[in-house]
Amino acid sequence: MSSVKIAIQGCAHGELSKVYSKVAPDTDLVLILGDFQALRSTQDYQALNVPPKYRTLGDFHSYYDGTLTAPYLTIFIGGNHENSSYLQELKYGGWVAPRIYYLGEFGSVWYRGIQIAGWSGIFNRSTFSRNDLHFERPPYRRDELVSVYHQKLSNFIKLYMMNHDLDIVMSHDWPVGIEQYGNKSKLLSLKPYFKKDIENNDLGSPLNKFLLDYLRPRYWFSAHLHVLFEARVQFKKDVVAKEKSKNSNQDEIELNMDDDQMVSAGKVNKDEIELSMDDETSNPVVNKDEINLNMDDDETTVNANEIQLDMDEPKPEKIASPLESTLYLGKPPTAKVVPPRISPIDQNTDFLALDKCGGRRAHIRQLTVTPTESHQTHPSCKDTRLHYSKRAIAINRVVESYIKSHGDAFCGIDTRSIIADPQNLILVNELMPLVEMELKKLNELNDETFVVQDTFKAEAPTVDDGSQLKFYPNSQTEEYCKKFNIVPPNLE
Template identity: 55%
Template sequence: MPTLKIAIQGCCHGELNKIYSTLPSQTELLLIGGDFQSIRTPTDLSTLNVPNKYKKLGDFPDYYHGKKLAPVLTIFIGGNHECSSYLQELKYGGWVAPNIYYLGEFGSVWYKGIQICGWSGIFNYSTFMKNDLYVEKVPYDNWSIRSVYHQKLNNFVKMYMMNHDLDVVLSHDWPIGIEVYGNKAGLLKRKPFFREDIEKGELGSPLNKFLLHYLRPRFWYSAHLHTKFEAIVEYKQENDSGKKGDVKNKEAIELDMDEPETTTKNAAEISLDMDDELPISKNRDELSLDMDDEGPSTSENEIPLDIDQSQAKQFEQTLHVSPIRPPQQTSKRLSTTTTTTQFLALDKCGRARHHITSREIEIVHTDHPSYKNPGKLYYSKRSIAINKTVENYLSSHSMNFKSINTRKIIQDPYNLVLVNELLPLVNLELNKLNKLPEEDFIIPENFQKVDNIDKNKEVRYYPNNQTQEYCDRFQIPFPGVFTP
């Protein structure tokens, strides 16, 4: 079976030159698990949530302005230390620089027969509970500079409706409970301060825990906690309901490493020594680790659907059903042959840290056009259908959406009956997309940098041509949340 050699990087923190210089030979694709920091100019630094002493341009401006070219196709998701204004301009994904592609708040693409899916940001209990569809705008205040990277229910709905034959899923924070499928003792030896959060079931994201066991990708890659950790999740055969298939624990070898460790009281969000900032709220959803390799860390309290006319009446009836009622039927998983997920989390870029590694991934989708056209990146048709369905629903049924009981969703995502109501509409859109030529799904290399961006001294929103072209091409609502 043919293979694709990929490299996986943990937190980037703007250190692109170091990362590219350490790429294993023959690497065909680089995946970065967040904290990319696509800072274009000094003005962008005001949208990066780190203390002032850590604000630096990093290596990205050279790639943005064309002084350097990424030596290998690079795909990344956002974390909790990002140039949030730039990433908001690319809500649905796009090129942040030539050969460097951002998956978006939620996104999925194909490359050489491998399907990659992911979502950006981190879980924050308070923000997720609000579910007010608030969209942050620049300039950010002391709260919105954080909430802008907190994962929202709308993107969880999108991830929930992805297909079950995914090759790779990217998330910044870990799935809760993943430690039991790997060398937990080795993890606690390196990070003893994780013990309390593990015992409380708070090390990671409950949303990612659900998605891991529901989507069952072949590979799941994360970053965020600044340590390397491997695990293998084995799945038993589906039960009749298709709900919550059991898993077995399988020990995975974990490499010990001698590195300066930090202490913390909370491991739900990694931040960069937030002592310099004002406390935000009573919330244990965010954790703080110092960016430097040495020194103690501190804990911080942060924490119109385009459907056929014949479907219109049925659509209206479906969408007006109360979204907070108990589910009448749980969402059955689509068929999949995946029996295991290989999980890998990596450290941040730095000296003596396990921050990058490579894998040979077997290509099982040799019938996908991207395999036959290896130089091109392809949109996932399903992700397009999901974006169109969810965004149109939000624009016309926002009150219904905001009334969803997010507490029940966190307790058990199978309570999210809205998924059952939207899936038929996703499939309807998918059927339409399947009738289009395959060439229509090649992602255009249409990166354009902002003219005279270096001369602007105040942070602002720049309408991005890629977002506009994507929305026009697939009739998806444009993120009409900013005043240019």
């Protein structure tokens, strides 16, 4: 089985041509870890959370209008400095330009036997705790321009249910605590102001920490903090408890989220993983005058006397599911049960974070990945096109259908308790069997059904006429929702 040569890029900040100029000529695939900035014209500044004096159009618009063509197949996720309007138009993913694919708010695709999953945006405690069904729409209010890229509960649930042997997970911000598994001293020498966040256990996302421990992919790539950092997380095998409480599921697998479940191995073994750097490997000098564009406030005040929302659901009802299946969405179980992994995973995860594009910053790495034995029969091994993950489609169908029919109950979920311990998200126990049911139906379809077709079309103007930003319905999203019978986004 042939290997796949991948270039991993940290924050791009709109400098796409500069990124491509640093990619090795024999590269098969480029992954960009957020702050991509897919600006089609200066009109899209209205959807970009960057102070006016620091806004630059970049060169993506030349790839969008066809003046330039991406020299490499490219997949990216969103960060916290994006053209949020365009990315919202492609909620479930799609081509933003020829050969440049956005993975979506949540998404997963296959490429030549390698499965890639991820989610866009960053964690913000206040927005995640609020958990309403308000969807930011252009033209954005000032607060919406920020909250639009904050990660939402629905997408956490989706990635949570991708619990099988993933090769690569992409996130913009880091898993909290990951600094404990690499060279923390070197990290602090480059970014001394990280010390307080590390002491407060705030450097990164608690949701990503859980997902890293639960999904255990071969590789996890992040950006956001503008620094090179690598680590290896070694997982102990899950242990099935000998004794169960009378309310527990006898088939439950104990998933210990304590730090002693993960063992640090320090630096990545260079003989095992080829992460050859260009001349970008020199450590960047910290610029104390650098503008910090992270304008999010992760702090929120919890009112101890606040009345918790009632999580009781209405009477169970039947709703039509995609492909004429029926989803029975009743009241979620009350027992705290973590769904077992589809395939027991005890492998290591190699973590890599990269700097932003520019100068001598360590912003790009080359990596050679060989499909695992279990993935070598996947249909994507036969060609060089992207293939949708059937499981991700099934998850989108189930979660979006649930939210549409049980919106009040969904908003009533205690998200603060989930931040404290994601295993409190017992809704997953109801949704997981439905995902398996939908996946079984999808498995009956022809493999060609799941090939990501090249249907890019420029929907928005490439010239700023000075008008107010508006939503441009994207035909790719419409086709995806129609083809797989998924609830379309409501942005108009």
